[in-house]
Amino acid sequence: MDVFKLKKRSSYPFETIAVAFAFSPRLENLLYEAKHYADTFKSNLILIHAGEKDLKKEETFDTLFNQIGFNKVKTKVIWMNGDPTETILDLCKLNIVDLLILGALEKENLYKYYVGSIARNISRRAKCSVLLLTSPSVAPKKIKKVVLNGTDNAKTVHTINTSIYFAKAEKIKELTIVQEIDMPTFTMTIAEGSTNSEVNKIKKDMLAEESQKLHHLIDKCYCPDILINIKSVNGKPGYAISNYAKTKNYDLLVINSPDSQLGFFDRIFTHDTEYILADLPCNLLIVHSRV
Amino acid sequence: MFKLNHTEFIGLLVAMGTMLILARLSSELARRLRIPIVAGEIFIGIVLGPSILGEFSSSTFNFLFPLKSNVGIALDGITQLSAVLLLFIAGMEVQMQLVLRQGKAAVYTSFLGMVIPFFIGWYFAFYFPNFFGMQFKDDEKFLFSLFMGTAMSISALPVIAKILMDTNLFRTKLGMVIIASAMLNDLVGWLIFSLIISLMGTGKSWSVILLDISIIIGYGVFMLTVGKKLIDKSLPWIQKKLSWPGGVLSLSLGVCFFSAALTERLGIHAVLGAFIAGIAIGDSVKLNEKAREIIHQFISNVFAPLFFVSIGLKINFVENFNLNITLIILVIAYSGKLIGASLGAKLGGFSNKESLAVGFGLNARGAMEIILGTLALEAGLINEVIFVALVIMALVTSITSGSALKWLANPREKIV
Numbered sequence: 184m185d186v187f188k189l190k191k192r193s194s195y196p197f198e199t200i201a202v203a204f205a206f207s208p209r210l211e212n213l214l215y216e217a218k219h220y221a222d223t224f225k226s227n228l229i230l231i232h233a234g235e236k237d238l239k240k241e242e243t244f245d246t247l248f249n250q251i252g253f254n255k256v257k258t259k260v261i262w263m264n265g266d267p268t269e270t271i272l273d274l275c276k277l278n279i280v281d282l283l284i285l286g287a288l289e290k291e292n293l294y295k296y297y298v299g300s301i302a303r304n305i306s307r308r309a310k311c312s313v314l315l316l317t318s319p320s321v322a323p324k325k326i327k328k329v330v331l332n333g334t335d336n337a338k339t340v341h342t343i344n345t346s347i348y349f350a351k352a353e354k355i356k357e358l359t360i361v362q363e364i365d366m367p368t369f370t371m372t373i374a375e376g377s378t379n380s381e382v383n384k385i386k387k388d389m390l391a392e393e394s395q396k397l398h399h400l401i402d403k404c405y406c407p408d409i410l411i412n413i414k415s416v417n418g419k420p421g422y423a424i425s426n427y428a429k430t431k432n433y434d435l436l437v438i439n440s441p442d443s444q445l446g447f448f449d450r451i452f453t454h455d456t457e458y459i460l461a462d463l464p465c466n467l468l469i470v471h472s473r474v
Numbered sequence: 475m476f477k478l479n480h481t482e483f484i485g486l487l488v489a490m491g492t493m494l495i496l497a498r499l500s501s502e503l504a505r506r507l508r509i510p511i512v513a514g515e516i517f518i519g520i521v522l523g524p525s526i527l528g529e530f531s532s533s534t535f536n537f538l539f540p541l542k543s544n545v546g547i548a549l550d551g552i553t554q555l556s557a558v559l560l561l562f563i564a565g566m567e568v569q570m571q572l573v574l575r576q577g578k579a580a581v582y583t584s585f586l587g588m589v590i591p592f593f594i595g596w597y598f599a600f601y602f603p604n605f606f607g608m609q610f611k612d613d614e615k616f617l618f619s620l621f622m623g624t625a626m627s628i629s630a631l632p633v634i635a636k637i638l639m640d641t642n643l644f645r646t647k648l649g650m651v652i653i654a655s656a657m658l659n660d661l662v663g664w665l666i667f668s669l670i671i672s673l674m675g676t677g678k679s680w681s682v683i684l685l686d687i688s689i690i691i692g693y694g695v696f697m698l699t700v701g702k703k704l705i706d707k708s709l710p711w712i713q714k715k716l717s718w719p720g721g722v723l724s725l726s727l728g729v730c731f732f733s734a735a736l737t738e739r740l741g742i743h744a745v746l747g748a749f750i751a752g753i754a755i756g757d758s759v760k761l762n763e764k765a766r767e768i769i770h771q772f773i774s775n776v777f778a779p780l781f782f783v784s785i786g787l788k789i790n791f792v793e794n795f796n797l798n799i800t801l802i803i804l805v806i807a808y809s810g811k812l813i814g815a816s817l818g819a820k821l822g823g824f825s826n827k828e829s830l831a832v833g834f835g836l837n838a839r840g841a842m843e844i845i846l847g848t849l850a851l852e853a854g855l856i857n858e859v860i861f862v863a864l865v866i867m868a869l870v871t872s873i874t875s876g877s878a879l880k881w882l883a884n885p886r887e888k889i890v
Contacts, residue, residue, distance in 0.1 A: 366644075368635040368653060370763065371567045374770035385639065392645070419571070422759040443577065451699060454571030458759065 194312055194341045194472045195348040197282040201229040203271045203305070204286075206240055211247055212319035213286045218251050219323035220284060220314070221258070223352050228258045229278055233270035236262040268304045280311045287315040289463045303460050306469055307445040312345065315467040326353050326466070330428050331437035333360040333397045333413070334420065338439040341472030343404045346437045349468065350409055357410035359433075360401070362393050363423040364415055390415060421458035429464035436464060440471040478544050485545040490552075490780065492538050493787075496522065497779035508640065510633050510872045512841045515779050516865060519786020529792070539787055549784060554744075556781035557845055559773045561664070561745040562730040564842065565752020566766065567631055568657045570698070576654040579647075579822030584655035586818030587836050588627040588662055591810025595619075595626030598806055605802050606860055620670050621855045625847065625864060626810045628663035629656040630840030630872065637838060637876045643883055648828055651819065652835040660842060661753070665690055667846060668737070668746040671853055689740050694750055697733070702754045705729075709760035722765045723772075726755050745849065782841070785848060785865070794858040795866075803863045807871060811837040827882055834878035843868035 202217035204210055214230070221228040232244075248260070259278075263270050275283055287302040306313045318324075331346045333339060343360070350358055366389070373382050393415070401411060416423045428436040441456045449457050459467060478486060497515045504514030520526060528535040536542075541549065573580050598605060599622035603615055610618060634656050635644070643649040672686040712721050730751045737747030755761060816833035824832060847864040850856045856864075 367569050367572050368567045368631060369639075370766045370770050371563065371632050371774075372635040372639050374563075374767070374774040389645065417763065419569075419759050420575075449574060452570035452574055452757075453759075454574055 190473060192279070192281075192473050194470050195281070195345045197224040197226050197312075199229065199278060199280050200224065200226040200282045200284060201231055201271075201275055201278065201280040201311075202284045203231045203233065203267075203301075205232070205234070205267075206243065207286075209286050209319055210243075212321055213284075213316070214247055214251050215321045216316055216319040216323050217284060218253055220282070221254070224282075226257075226281070228253065229274070229280065230258065230260045231271055231274055232260075232262050233265060233267040233274075234262075235264060267301045268308070271301075271305055272308060272310070275309060275311050282312045282314060283309055284314045284316065286319050287317060287463060287467075289317050290461070306460060306467075307441065307456075309440075309469070310471060310473070312440075312471045313467075313469045315463060315469075317463050317466055324434070326434040327355065328359075328431075328433045329355055329435045329437060330359045330361055330424070330431070330433045332424050332439065333362045333400065334439065335393070335396045335400075336439055336442070338442075338470070338472045339400050340403045342437060342439050342470040343401065343406070345470045345472075346468075347404065347406050347409055349435075349437070356408075357412060358406075359412045359414055360397065361424045361427055362397055362413065362415045363420045364390065364393060364417050365419055365423070419454070419458070421453075421455040425459045425462065425464045433465050435466045435468060437468045437470060440469050476544075478548060482540070482544050482548075485540045485543065486548050489539050489545060489549060492522070493519075493780055493783040494776070497783045498775075501779070508876070510636065510840055510869070512633070512778075512782055512844065513869050513873065515782035516786060516844070516869065519783040520791045521786070522783065523786040523788070523790070525786065525789075525791040525793070528790070541787065549787075552777075553781050553784045556777035556784075557849065558730070558734045558744050558748040559727075559777045560781060560841070560845055562727075562734075562748040562752040563770055563773050564631060564660060565749040565754075566756025566769070567635075568661055568753045569757055570657075570753075571757075572650070573654045573658050576651050579651045579819065579824070580654035580658065582822040583651055583815055583818035583832055583836070584658035584662075586821070587629070587655055587811060587815030587833075588659050590814030590817070591626040591807070592623035592666075594623075594806055594810040596623030598622070598802075606799055607796065608857070608860075617670055617673060618855060620666070620673075621850055624663055624666045624670065625843060625850070626807055627659060627814075628839060628842055628846060629659040629811075629836045630838050630842040630868070631656045631660055632842075633838045633840030633872045634835060634875070637835065637872075637879060640876060641879050641883070643879060646883075648824070648831060648835075648883055651822065651824075652832055655815065655818070655832075655836055659836070661749075663842075663846070664746055664749050665694065667849070668742040670855070671743045671849075672741050674853060674855070686741070690742055690746070693737065693740070693742075693747075697750045697754045698757075701751075702757060705754050706758050706760055709755075709758055713760075713762050713765065719762075719765050719768050722762065723768060726765070726769060729755065743849065745845075778841070781848075782844065785844065789851075789858055789861065791862050791865075794862040796859045796863065799859055800863040800866050803860070803867045804870060807839070807867050808837065811871075831879055831882035834875050834882065837878075838872040838875035839868040840872040841868075843871075 200221055202213065204213055217228060261274060285302040285305060291300050302315060306315060329346060329350055331342060346358055397413060416427050438456065445457060453461060496518045500514035500518035501511035504511045596619045600615060600619035603610060608618060634652060638644040638649045638652060668690055669687060673683060712725055730748050733747035733751035734744035738744040812833040815836040816829040819829035819832035844865055847861050851861045
């Protein structure tokens, strides 16, 4: 494994896409989606199955492979035994994967949520960008509405640029960047004694400051031919944008990769990315900027 | 059934009206002077109480506040209820996810910002109880020293948040670390205080003590996991299907009272139940912000003034003021918090100047210290002299924090 190739590697273009598949009822749908994205981004494709290989599985897979019509030159199939999460993560690193595509249920049951499903565990730990598809289909639905998180973080520039790259490939004309405004203890502070005009001024100043920060980030991005809309939503980071994406029926939500490795404790006291993973509002692209 | 007679009922209404109106005027003055409004409320309590009005015109004092009659019992019930509600709204602002998001800086700051002041407070109280003018049996000394440790380690989130907002430091990395650390300090501080209360009374064996600790931790874990999930599930329904904002208001306060009653029944203290219920409800992303605001406004502007003014009505601040004890408590409070929290912030990656700013930020004790002191006084853990010294320490630390932060941290140097 050439780790040096991974470090500081740009989050786009998606030169190599990997798709992790299991022999579930959604296998065919997921493989059609894999072909769609490999064609869209003109990428090399790696199809990974972490689990036992037997004759029946091989036959099923070969039938689907031929039926979907994958480009045999640009597609590689890997079967490997082992713990699915670890195996898929290792193979992604080894093959310098830029985008890993996984099928994921919108919501897991409580037990699975705390223990962690394979798709969500990979999303928390992957060293490449991850696309979670909530409803893969044999006729991949065109992504039209994309919303991304404009959080004040060094990674956001890469996330915006990756979203623009994604939008161009999918011929999307506009992107919405959402700023989440969270003011912990604000309610308590104003109840401590503030006049209406003071509260309004604090809110106005804060919005102006946040807007300035986001514009500063957008200025660093190259976004010709794409209309960028900016929206502010109040609420806790992660939950606010997830709720926004759900109520406004977005097709894809794009967020930064987590700043630190998320664990069990982060699911008990849910925050940021965990709010989104707990109840996926739509397809989710987690951009790993490798910075 | 116990009932106030006609005259007593009028007395209660006059007392509450006087407390609320004068507390509002005094806190408005405090707000204009840019000092915490709790200082205004305490001040008016001292003016109206035995320290000043009672000294110069005892007949007026007894007319306005007939505390020796049944009115005193009714007022006492209201102030106890106020303490429960104040802890409920304090809990509502504790966000564990904010602590997790701030990472090691918040953990180091909070940990050392608690452990060092706790140790210094405990050490002086245990080995030099004479400094505080106290004479104890051994088990009483241990509980008193545990309390002094807790009193030195607690922070006051409301005052700190207000100071950070006024100094334009709120949305900086420094501000968020101070807020997150204060949240963790409050949580641990109230847990320890509850443990002290549960340990009170002689002859508890170690097995009983361990059981008390398990109950406190178990109840907290239950409410913050299962309880919180249930609240998360039911809040959207409550806010959508029941009348607004009445539904969420009455059910939230209902949960608070049940939780408070349960912890009181378990021999801990009602305030812990209210505090934990506050965390479980306030931490829910499903809680409508307007509902949060209504609960805060209602409690902060009705029950908080009644509570803080009543302190001055019960205690003679002039008679119980002891300069030496006050100075000792101030020195211990400043040194413990400044050393502990600053060291934690330094280990968390802040510069020397910023670390000192974090120390001063967390040094503000405000209302939380006063509530803690009041409950300790009622429980017989401390006497009036120490209580007065703690109130003064709470006010002095709160007033000086703002100026120190302004001096040490430049808000234009955003760290985020």
